[in-house]
Amino acid sequence: MTSTAERPRTTPDTLTDEQLARYRRDGFVHLPAVLSRRDAARYAKAALAARDRLDDFHSGAAFTQLLQLWRTDGRLRELTLDPGLAGIATRLAGIPLRLWHDQLLIKEPHNGAATEFHQDQPYWPHAGSRHALSAWVALVDVPAERGCLTFIPGSQHLEGLRAQDLTDHDDLMNLAPDLRHQPRVTVPLRAGDCTFHDSRLAHTATPNHTGDPRVAHVVIYVDAELRLAPEPAHPVTDPLGLRPGDRLPDEHFPRFDVMS
Template sequence: MTVAAESPRTTPESLSEEVVSAYRRDGFVHLPGVISRADAARFAEAALAARNTVRDHHDGMIFTQLLQLWRHDETLRELTLNPDLAAIAGRLAGIPLRLWHDQLLIKEPHNGAATEFHQDQPYWPHAGSRHALSAWIALVDVPVDRGCMTFIPGSQHLDGLRSQDLSDHADMFTVAPELQWEQRVTVPLRAGDCTFHNSRLAHSATPNLTDDPRIAHVVIYVDADLTLEAEPAHPVTDPLGLTAGRPLPDEHFPPFQ
């Protein structure tokens, strides 16, 4: 049996200024080994168990989405609040950050559906945000045929767009037709690898054509000083009865130092 080699590890101390500059230029960066393969396997096991027990989830053709794992599962809380992961995010963003939410995104075997190009930011009720970014952590190997990510470098500069339909391959290019001809970069990941991407970067994911689930844990970091807007509606903030124009409360959206 062939065992996949461990990826080189990425830590806050090993993160170079060249990598930080590349992230700020392109809107994304691929970092190998943010967690070990052994930890990735442990978190993947917890993720599959959470799929059967956590109530805050959405089952769709494109993926199964489970929200707020850090509030439900001690093992996945460890990953969401990982201080090294947060420190890397802080270096890339260059501002103090807090947690917006985490989510598991599981593409079931042979799901047959791509996650079409979209930005994340239009879905979030944020005001005055200087920067937001997501850490997309592969808990299993994610080659192209299992649902890895594709990015359009530099597209994070597009602001003020409406939300895009994740099931419509043409919708992103309807609101931003200039992106149709831009370079696209597809990034397969080993278990334990991570991509960070800007909340306004256009990105997609391929269908899962394999016999195994694609399991990704996503931690979303936002400007620690942003305030809440009334719209759009959001499943994380709506049940909390928060007031528009106020900062996010630390107990629900913990800040990172």
């Protein structure tokens, strides 16, 4: 019997046509073992150390969020800029990509709060973007009771919505009432597993009811050719003095040159 530690790794070369088709149909795909369990544990240790070391982060009822760790933490930079993850993202998107930002999302033990249904794209000042997607990498085991993600397949086709309130259970559903009746898929993950999801896919995360933190590292990939939109404001672009219509500068938003 194959142990969890011996699961076949998912790489850009092993990504199947069926997985590609599933992502493009549903707006998400679960990929096992994009990291080994040993590497996931190593990055989880670095992530918790960063949480304890840094004081520049958002901490709310639903989660603790640290942005741009690739710029300050050598070990997590290795994960954010991992060419294997970027290669998978590029195959799924089908266009050249660059980094938008990374974020560490920790649900503390017994936090009791869900991250309510939302889309990611409305939070970002992007103009002319052909595609954007997130790699949500589990650095610890994330069963349903520890705060895994639930998706509404096919909801990535909803465009033009404002940003949603992550604390309001009904906010997205009031904007798009048909979503209330759509099937939902909950995806528990093993440490080292990953889900990739489209930036407009509706998703939520359950509370963490366990005694251990849920630790996820998220890498957000965007169209390499997009330009800055006038709004909304965003902490990764606001300090840079960019103007609407500017391309994102490579030194702050690195390109991934992995197209075959």
